[in-house]
Amino acid sequence: MAAAAALVTATAAGTSAAVVRLQRVAKTYRSGALEVPALRGISLEIPSHRFSVVVGASGSGKTTLLNIIGCIDAPSSGAIEVCGADIAALSDDAVSDFRARNIGFIFQTFSLVPVLSAYENVEYPLLLVGMPQAERRRRTLAMLEAVGLAGQARQRPNELSGGQRQRVAIARALVKEPQVVLADEPTANLDSATGASIIELMRRVQVQSRTTFIFATHDPQLMSHADETFVIRDGQLVEHHAGAAR
Numbered sequence: 001m002a003a004a005a006a007l008v009t010a011t012a013a014g015t016s017a018a019v020v021r022l023q024r025v026a027k028t029y030r031s032g033a034l035e036v037p038a039l040r041g042i043s044l045e046i047p048s049h050r051f052s053v054v055v056g057a058s059g060s061g062k063t064t065l066l067n068i069i070g071c072i073d074a075p076s077s078g079a080i081e082v083c084g085a086d087i088a089a090l091s092d093d094a095v096s097d098f099r100a101r102n103i104g105f106i107f108q109t110f111s112l113v114p115v116l117s118a119y120e121n122v123e124y125p126l127l128l129v130g131m132p133q134a135e136r137r138r139r140t141l142a143m144l145e146a147v148g149l150a151g152q153a154r155q156r157p158n159e160l161s162g163g164q165r166q167r168v169a170i171a172r173a174l175v176k177e178p179q180v181v182l183a184d185e186p187t188a189n190l191d192s193a194t195g196a197s198i199i200e201l202m203r204r205v206q207v208q209s210r211t212t213f214i215f216a217t218h219d220p221q222l223m224s225h226a227d228e229t230f231v232i233r234d235g236q237l238v239e240h241h242a243g244a245a246r
């Protein structure tokens with residue numbers, strides 16, 4: 001298992017320009033007799049080191065797409081490659097390990113653990129990958145500092161503002177230095193000034209750490225920062241606007 005994990009991480013460090021590749025990915029949800037086709041044969045490549053944005057009406061399949069890219073959910077059919085790894089070829093354990101090492105998540109509702117402090121929420125992903133205590137502490141403190149929350153380390157989520165909670169969520173997503181960060185409507189619960197500062201923070205991290213950010217969003221402000229835009233409608237890719245090379 002450890003050897004397999006090392007192999008996956010090694011592959012992930014490859015030099016491919018596209019960090020995500022989907023080929024004819026379909027996803028149908030089944031609940032009882034009901035079948036809901038959420039994605040209908042999406043093929044796309046997402047370049048590394050950019051802000052890519054997935055837009056589309058409510059119910060068009062954005063969250064489903066992000067969950068598949070993030071290996072939270074498996075497609076019903078089609079192939080998916082993330083950071084050079086063929087996800088379908090990995091065992092469940094290897095997928096969990098791959099996700100823990102390579103992918104960071106930011107959710108609309110922040111999804112922080114309410115009984116943990118800001119420090120503990122940010123440290124948590126490092127516990128999952130078995131990082132030694134001294135290194136965990138160094139990275140967690142540096143990350144809290146980077147998002148401007150060094151003074152709030154001991155506060156719990158309910159003692160923080162919405163913008164501060166989202167910054168904790170961003171710090172938690174970034175602390176393990178993932179290659180890919182997936183953010184589902186990260187600014188939806190923030191006022192526009194706070195949203196702007198969160199976008200600026202993510203952009204700074206993206207430039208400094210060469211992280212790939214993939215957003216699902218309805219927020220025009222976030223859309224305007226996209227290097228690359230994918231428009232989906234009824235589970236299909238209908239438009240793709242490529243930005244200039246970075």
Ligand SMILES: Nc1ncnc2c1ncn2[C@@H]1O[C@H](COP(=O)(O)OP(=O)(O)OP(=O)(O)O)[C@@H](O)[C@H]1O
Binds near residue numbers: 036037058061
């Ligand atoms: N767990 C589920 N079980 C059954 N159907 C689902 C499930 N999750 C999503 N769906 C359906 O799949 C389709 C795509 O949903 P999805 O959540 O991906 O849309 P979305 O683009 O993220 O929408 P929104 O902008 O409202 O967040 C919708 O028709 C939705 O009802």
Ligand SMILES: [Mg+2]
Binds near residue numbers: 062063064184216
């Ligand atoms: Mg959604």
